[in-house]
Amino acid sequence: xxxxxxxxxxxxxxxxxxxxxxxxxxxxxxxxxxxxxxxxxxxxxxxxxxxxxxxxxxxxxxxxxxxxxxxxxxxxxxxxxxxxxxxxxxxxxxxxxxxxxxxxxxxxxxxxxxxxxxxxxxxxxxxxxxxxxxxxxxxxxxxxxxxxxxxxxxxxxxxxxxxxxxxxxxxxxxxxxxxxxxxxxxxxxxxxxxxxxxxxxxxxxxxxxxxxxxxxxxxxxxxxxx
Amino acid sequence: xxxxxxxxxxxxxxxxxxxxxxxxxxxxxxxxxxxxxxxxxxxxxxxxxxxxxxxxxxxxxxxxxxxxxxxxxxxxxxxxxxxxxxxxxxxxxxxxxxxxxxxxxxxxxxxxxxxxxxxxxxxxxxxxxxxxxxxxxxxxxxxxxxxxxxxxxxxxxxxxxxxxxxxxxxxxxxxxxxxxxxxxxxxxxxxxxxxxxxxxxxxxxxxxxxxxxxxxxxxxxxxxxxxxxxxxxxxxxxxxxxxxxxxxxxx
Numbered sequence: 349x350x351x352x353x354x355x356x357x358x359x360x361x362x363x364x365x366x367x368x369x370x371x372x373x374x375x376x377x378x379x380x381x382x383x384x385x386x387x388x389x390x391x392x393x394x395x396x397x398x399x400x401x402x403x404x405x406x407x408x409x410x411x412x413x414x415x416x417x418x419x420x421x422x423x424x425x426x427x428x429x430x431x432x433x434x435x436x437x438x439x440x441x442x443x444x445x446x447x448x449x450x451x452x453x454x455x456x457x458x459x460x461x462x463x464x465x466x467x468x469x470x471x472x473x474x475x476x477x478x479x480x481x482x483x484x485x486x487x488x489x490x491x492x493x494x495x496x497x498x499x500x501x502x503x504x505x506x507x508x509x510x511x512x513x514x515x516x517x518x519x520x521x522x523x524x525x526x527x528x529x530x531x532x533x534x535x536x537x538x539x540x541x542x543x544x545x546x547x548x549x550x551x552x553x554x555x556x557x558x559x560x561x562x563x564x565x566x567x568x569x570x571x572x573x574x
Numbered sequence: 575x576x577x578x579x580x581x582x583x584x585x586x587x588x589x590x591x592x593x594x595x596x597x598x599x600x601x602x603x604x605x606x607x608x609x610x611x612x613x614x615x616x617x618x619x620x621x622x623x624x625x626x627x628x629x630x631x632x633x634x635x636x637x638x639x640x641x642x643x644x645x646x647x648x649x650x651x652x653x654x655x656x657x658x659x660x661x662x663x664x665x666x667x668x669x670x671x672x673x674x675x676x677x678x679x680x681x682x683x684x685x686x687x688x689x690x691x692x693x694x695x696x697x698x699x700x701x702x703x704x705x706x707x708x709x710x711x712x713x714x715x716x717x718x719x720x721x722x723x724x725x726x727x728x729x730x731x732x733x734x735x736x737x738x739x740x741x742x743x744x745x746x747x748x749x750x751x752x753x754x755x756x757x758x759x760x761x762x763x764x765x766x767x768x769x770x771x772x773x774x775x776x777x778x779x780x781x782x783x784x785x786x787x788x789x790x791x792x793x794x795x796x797x798x799x800x801x802x803x804x805x806x807x808x809x810x811x812x813x814x815x816x817x818x819x820x821x822x823x824x825x
Contacts, residue, residue, distance in 0.1 A: 469624055470667035474681030475657045475733060477649070484684050488671045566671050566713040 352536050359527050359537060363520055367544055370437070370519035374509045375548075378441055379502055382448025389453035391482075394460060404453070411450035417511050419443050424515040440512040448505060455497045459490035492563040499556035503549045510545070520544060575599065576621075576737055576768070581630035581641075583616055583792075590616045592792045594630070598785070600736070603769040605783035605800070609815060613792040614772035618739050621770065622659040623652045634658040635736050657685075660730030664742040666722040668714040674725045675701060675710040681733045693732075700728035704758050720751030724758055731767075738762070740771035744778055756781060776819050780804055788812045 349357070392404040411419070424439040434442070463486050471481035513522035524541040528534045581594040591613045598604050606614035619625040621632065627641045637655050641647065668677050678697035682688040688696075701707045704724040714722055723743060730738055743759065744752035752775065760782045763769060773779055779786060779800060786803040788796045788811075796803065796812045807813045 464667075466663060466665060466667040467669070469661075470663065470669065472624065472656070473622060473659070473661035473663075474729065475653065475685040476681070477653070480684050484680065485669055489669075492671070566715060 352533075355531065355533055355536050356540050359524075359531075359540065362527065363523055363541060363544055366518060366523035367520045367548070370512070370517055371506070371509050371548070374437070374440060374444065374512060374517070374519065375502075375506050378444035378448055378509075379505055381441075381445040382505075383452055383498075385445060385449030386452030386456050389449060390456035390460060393453070393457055407446075408450045408453055411446055416443065416447055416508060417514060419447065420511060420515050436512070436516045439515055440509070440517050444505065444509065444512075447508075448501060451501050452498060455494055455501070456490070459494040459497075460486060462493055463489045495556060495559050495563065499552065499559075503552050506548050506552065507545055575633065575635065576770075577631075577633040578617075578621070579631040579633075581617070581620060581632070582628050583613075583620055583625060584628045590792050591620065591627070594794060596787065596794070598768070598770070600635075600768045601766045602784045603763045603767075603771070603782050605779035605786045606770065606772040606789055607774070607779055607786055607803075607815070607819075608789035608795075612790045614789050615741055617789065618661075618741050618770060618772050621737070622656050622661055622739055623647075624661075626652075657733065658736040660733065660735035660738050662723065662726050662730050662738065662740040662743045664745050666714075666719070666726045666746070668722050668726055668729070670714050673711050673713060674706060674717070677714070677725055678728045678732050681729065686733060697728070697732060700731055701725070703731075703761075704728045705754075718751060719747045720754040723747065723755045727755075727758055727762075731762075737768045737770060740769060740773070742772055742774065744773065744775045752778075774819070776804065788815065790815070 389404045389407065392400045393408075396404065420440060420443040423443050424434060424436060427434065427439075467485055467489065468481055471485040476484065509519055510521035512519050513525065516522075518526075521541055524537045528537045531537065576596075576598040578594055578596040581591055582589070583591040594613075594617060596604075606617060608614050616625055620627045621634075626647055628643055629641050631638065631640045632655065633639075634655060635658055637658055639647065639651055639655050668674075669680065672680065675694065675697050678700055679690070679693040682693035682696060683690060698707060698710065701710055704727050706721060706724050706728065709717060709721060709725075714725070717725065723746075727738075727743075740759070744755050747755060756775070756778050759769070759771075759778065763782045769782070771778070771783070783800050785797060786800045787794055788803060788807070788809075790811055796807060796809045803812065804816055807816060
């Protein structure tokens with residue numbers, strides 16, 4: 349076995365473990381929480397009273413307008429100055445959740461607005477309340493349109509979790525860095541880390557294809573070709 | 575009894591309906607006819623409160639509601655009145671993510687909290703009535719316009735509304751497809767379904783309606799039995815409109 353392959357094989361379990369314990373949970377948790385936050389924010393912007401709309405807009409403005417890395421530093425290194433001390437993982441989780449929430453709120457807002465007004469009226473005409481119409485009629489249709497853009501966010505997120513390395517979360521990328529510090533083989537280790545990220549996002553892409561297929565059964569006439 | 579008293583609807587300064595008064599007995603079919611922008615769709619949408627009248631009063635059976643410009647109508651009041659009605663839309667508006675039968679069951683299960691099997695039985699009965707039982711499990715996108723509209727009629731009838739409101743039910747359909755919808759509506763009329771329909775379709779109005787209301791400029795110009803309105807209207811305005819319809823349909 350060539351030495352580079354030997355090194356890759358030896359370090360693989362450590363890297364996979366870091367992915368399993370940190371990268372994947374961080375991604376799944378912050379995406380789920382972020383999606384919920386995005387839904388609330390989108391509904392606030394579409395249907396909220398004026399002050400509620402203002403708060404939602406301010407949140408999206410700040411998060412989208414500042415670098416994710418800087419946000420993570422503010423949360424992890426900055427907040428202790430005012431007495432808020434967070435462990436690295438929760439700090440990263442908060443940062444990523446806020447980020448996902450801001451970006452997905454724009455997606456969710458657009459897809460909710462894309463459902464024709466006649467669908468609301470049809471739902472109301474059979475006696476549904478606003479929340480019933482939202483849950484039973486509007487969101488299912490909006491979800492279908494949202495799958496591709498939300499998949500974008502999801503896949504970006506997997507890769508962005510590598511930024512958590514900078515606030516001491518021992519996730520995949522940081523683990524690769526630590527191995528490099530002892531082996532002095534940056535090319536091999538970083539390519540290996542990149543390949544693991546690629547594998548993770550490939551799983552998500554496959555998931556996207558399956559979801560799209562499931563939704564297209566009720567008459568998608570323009571499906572992605574595979 | 576369905577009663578509209580002094581219904582007025584404004585959008586800003588624009589008066590769309592002005593002092594509309596109508597009394598309709600249950601079991602009758604009323605056609606609202608008139609030029610586009612004459613107020614027939616708005617009037618229909620005022621009856622199930624998709625539009626809230628600016629002022630006036632509506633009574634549907636036991637449920638009654640008064641409107642005034644400075645009075646905000648509560649959601650519970652809207653629901654009470656709206657549940658007396660079912661609506662059929664020009665563009666069908668079936669729920670595309672649900673099969674035909676799921677569309678018909680939706681109001682029963684989600685709103686009236688019926689158990690699924692009871693709702694399914696009722697939905698199947700209605701699909702049979704509109705001749706769509708063989709397509710119960712089809713997705714709306716795979717149905718023709720006429721078939722979609724028939725499913726939409728079944729959906730509107732599912733919660734047994736006191737009155738069925740039809741907003742241009744045949745306008746989006748070619749003559750052949752609209753025939754199958756007219757067919758279904760006239761059968762419902764014979765069975766005593768109370769209906770109010772806004773329509774341009776002379777065939778539909780003359781075959782199904784017991785009474786015709788001619789609306790123009792947001793006011794009721796003339797009303798009477800279809801024969802009178804379509805062959806011997808009193809008002810010049812009605813006469814001109816009916817003549818234009820006749821020309822359009824080749825009568």
